[in-house]
Amino acid sequence: MSTVESGPFIAPADAEAFAGRLFEAALGTADLLTVYIGDRLGLYRALNGREPATSSELASRCSINKRYAREWLEQQAVTGILTVDDASAPEEARRYALPEGYALALTDPESPFSMAPLARAFVGCALALPKILDAFRTGGGVSWSEFGADAIEAQGDFNRPWLLSSFGTEYLPLISEVHQRLQSDPPAHVADFACGVGWASIAIASAYPKVIVHGFDLDESSIEMARRNASDRDLGDRTAFEVRDIAKSTLEGGYELVIVIEAIHDLSRPVEALRSIHKVLGPGGCAIVADEKTGDTFAAPGDDFERLFYGFSVLCCLPAGMSEQPSAGTGTVMRADTMRAYAAEAGFSDVEVLDIPHDLLRFYRLTP
Ligand SMILES: C[S@@+](CC[C@H](N)C(=O)[O-])C[C@H]1O[C@@H](n2cnc3c(N)ncnc32)[C@H](O)[C@@H]1O
CATH class of the missing domain: 1.10.10.10 (Winged helix-like DNA-binding domain superfamily/Winged helix DNA-binding domain)
Incomplete structure (x- = not known):
């Protein structure tokens, strides 16, 4: 594409x-x-x-x-x-x-046609423009928290419709070993790395009534919102959200599944974060990473999706990723080869692209 x-x-x-x-x-x-x-x-x-x-x-x-x-x-x-x-x-x-x-x-906000978040996202980017100009000059960045409530809520609401309607009920069941494990005893533990406002955690906890989900994110306001979103849906007892830097390998292990939704390309240190994931996976566990469905190589002019990805990259994701230095400087347009290279460097033995029908995101299964 x-x-x-x-x-x-x-x-x-x-x-x-x-x-x-x-x-x-x-x-x-x-x-x-x-x-x-x-x-x-x-x-x-x-x-x-x-x-x-x-x-x-x-x-x-x-x-x-x-x-x-x-x-x-x-x-x-x-x-x-x-x-x-x-x-x-x-x-x-x-x-x-x-x-x-x-x-x-x-x-x-749960309709597949929901578009108001796109307006909020661009307003969030526009409000950050003075800081983005500085970042262009200095090589620094603008942290995700600095983009403010408009961008943070927009990000959550942008993924919310497909997460709540399809992630746990259609997409994960396509991965039979994962689906079976999430349904069986003892209850599986799932970690949602860079969980944002929590919709992926909520989707899994809703679809699989036994699982326990732990969400981790660096941004405090996202974690507060995630706790509220989960408790509004009566999922407070099987979900927990914590402010944590996932690139620092301080978390203890034992998770059957780790998910990372639309976040690897935003991280300053994606390989370190993938190493933490590798470390926390229990025997037989795997990671499911969803990230932008980019073309395999750079091509210009590009299609509308690639135009949108580059737009967000210049205005948000690259500055967010550059906010901690040294940074991998990935940007929104992370191609599949880059993902494979990061995963291999972090110690994963296999990266499989899953056949999941999403227009904007590509799904990878990472096996330790
Ligand atoms: C584009 S958002 C994705 C959020 C969520 N997964 C979703 O799909 O709505 C990227 C998230 O990565 C988080 N993040 C960035 N660097 C991080 C780090 N080192 N540790 C934990 N979270 C981080 C940001 O705070 C932000 O919530």
């Missing part, structure tokens, strides 16, 4: 078409930033499944200023996200509605 014919490439001589492309990008940016406003202030949720609202009604439903409510509603209708009953009515009388299908993308 490294190249597509219909990529964004425009012949360098075609200034008008290129200016048009950037103009479209500006419209897309305005959509994302105003989606962020609707998401963060609860405006979409206040319209979802309810009577269409005038600007005054939306303002009172969400406790926001009427004039701002009107401007946002008009902008959302003009850009084609909301519908308006009668565009020619006086401005205060117009009623706006959120189409049911769009509500899935904008208000349901």
Whole structure:
């Protein structure tokens, strides 16, 4: 998937078409930033499944200023996200509605169409831009915690739909030895390395009623959120979350399964983290690593996924990985060969790419 014919490439001589492309990008940016406003202030949720609202009604439903409510509603209708009953009515009388299908993308964090986290992620990156500019100049980085709540929650919510709907119930059952072990006695112990806000741990604990899951992450706010997310789902007794640097090999062993979801490429010291995983795996245990489904080699122009991966790499993952020095400096576009090389250096004898049907992520099984 490294190249597509219909990529964004425009012949360098075609200034008008290129200016048009950037103009479209500006419209897309305005959509994302105003989606962020609707998401963060609860405006979409206040319209979802309810009577269409005038600007005054939306303002009172969400406790926001009427004039701002009107401007946002008009902008959302003009850009084609909301519908308006009668565009020619006086401005205060117009009623706006959120189409049911769009509500899935904008208000349901567990829908496969959920897109509000993408807006939050880009806002998180944009807020960090001054620090990112410094990092470009100095060779330093911006730690994951410094990206703030928008980026941290967005990361969790981005993976949440597939983790909760498919990870424990469809994907892990495809790996028969792992599936059997997670179902059997004595209860299996699973470690979720770089667990973020905990959705992968929660997915496994929900799908396998015996297992005990321990999540570890460097970021304190993520760990607090993970504990809350697990206790909201009554999984507090079989999950535990701890602030811990997974690149430091201080954890004791005995885990039947270690998972690492979309995090190896973010680590400053991925080989050290993989060594810790190797050390904590019990007899017969293995690690399942999910990371970006990149092309095998660099190709330009690239397809839309590779464009998105590089976008996040420049704006978030590389600066996060460079925040501790020395750093492997991996970046989002970690190719399968890099993963194999890291795993071999950490002492794993085998790396298998699993046949798991995910558009954006590739799944590896690492055997000690
Ligand atoms: C892109 S997020 C992935 C989080 C989670 N696995 C998910 O899929 O939502 C990367 C995570 O790696 C964590 N991280 C980075 N370096 C770490 C380290 N040395 N030890 C533990 N966690 C680390 C960050 O705090 C962040 O939560």
